[in-house]
Amino acid sequence: MTKTHATAEDLFLYAEGLLEDEPHRLMAAHLITCADCAERYREEAELTVSLRSLPAPTSAPALVADVTRAIRRQGALRASPWWWLVGAGLLVLSGAQWLVGSDLTLSGAGAAFVHAGRDLTITVLSVMDALADPQTWFRVAEAASVAVDTASGSPTLLLGWFLAAAMVAVAANALLWSMARRVMASK
Amino acid sequence: MIEPVNPETDERLAARSARGDLRAYEELVARHQRLILRIVWARGAWSQEDAEDLTQETFVRAWEHLDTYDPSRPFKAWIARIAGNLAIDRHRADSRRPRTTDIEDMEATLATSGPGPAAATIQNEQQRELLSRLRELPDHYRQVIVLRFLEELSYEEISELLDLPMGSVKTRIFRGREMLRQRLRPDIVEGEAR
Ligand SMILES: [Zn+2]
Secondary structure, three states, X not given: OOOOOOOHHHHHHXXXXXXXXXXXXXXXXHHHHXXXXXXXXXXHHHHHHHHHOOOOOOOOOOHHHHHHHHHHHHHHHHOOHHHHHHHHHHXXXXXXXXXXXXXXXOOOHHHXXXXXXXXXXXXXXXXXXXXXXXXXXXXXXHHHHHHHHHHOOOHHHHHHHHHHXXXXXXXXXXXXXXXXXXXXXXX | OOOOOOOOOHHHHHHHHHOOOHHHHHHHHHHHHHHHHHHHHHOOOOOHHHHHHHHHHHHHHHHHOHHHOOOOOOXXXXXXXXXXXXXXXXXXXXXXXXXXXXXXXXXXXXXXXXXXXXXXXXXXXXXXXXXXXXXXXXXXXXXXXXXXHHOOOOHHHHHHHHOOOHHHHHHHHHHHHHHHHHHHOOOOOOOOOO
């Protein structure tokens, strides 16, 4: 390498410190004796310095906060209105459960109100089933059975309520769907 | 750059993020935002503003797809790949309509951007020329040059980041530099009106 001029690639590898020990030593020796290669090496190094001084984008102070905000916003959007309805339905259901489970003595209008509320809840939840979520069915049945269990404790009655709740849910669901279809067909 | 005080590895932070821990994710964003800014910049987001937009988009998209991240692989490489793909898509879409952002825009935004040595304005004609030629380089050459000489990553890091063998990284950087040098030489540049 001391006799022949250095290749462009070797000069680059030398400048980048990528040559092995021996070729590196030889290149260093050649650069001392050869003005041509020394000049080419200087150009190589200059290009590196120029590139390093280019104004690339710097860190953006607000970026972390912007990313977090964007993620939160998207997360909020992803919670569709249906899930708010499911949530509301469950809330009503738990309220009804509390009324039945507590030692309040209800009669007449009070009891009718609670039963109507529970049936309404079941209907609301069956609408949620339009989302094709089997979990909804499970919750309806479970909630109804829990409510009845608290009230009476009879296994037969429990099974009866379970079936009744499922039937009401299916019926309400079918009714709502047929209504929706009729509305859409008339448009 | 200040060393992160938090000793948690990227990969553990990513695992926490995947479970919905936004605080852990903020740490990851803080750690890698500069790299991502420069990757998207190298891929054609030529103003600070464009680069910031794409960087934000990269991190939001990565958050949504954290379940696909394999913690046995470096997080840095994973996020870099998302950024690269996103920047290519964006650049492709942009090239179909007339470009409005160019070096002058970049100059303006950099002149008004925050402190830091790299935030300096384009100092002279030579730098402006270099930036124009860098911008003209084929994508795969430009990216490795930016990672090596502007982001100052090691050859090992670039190899890992781009999932390329070391030999290919060296060759690409060498060829990219040669191409750049030829374009910078006024006697070789043909058909230039200047
Ligand atoms: Zn020589």
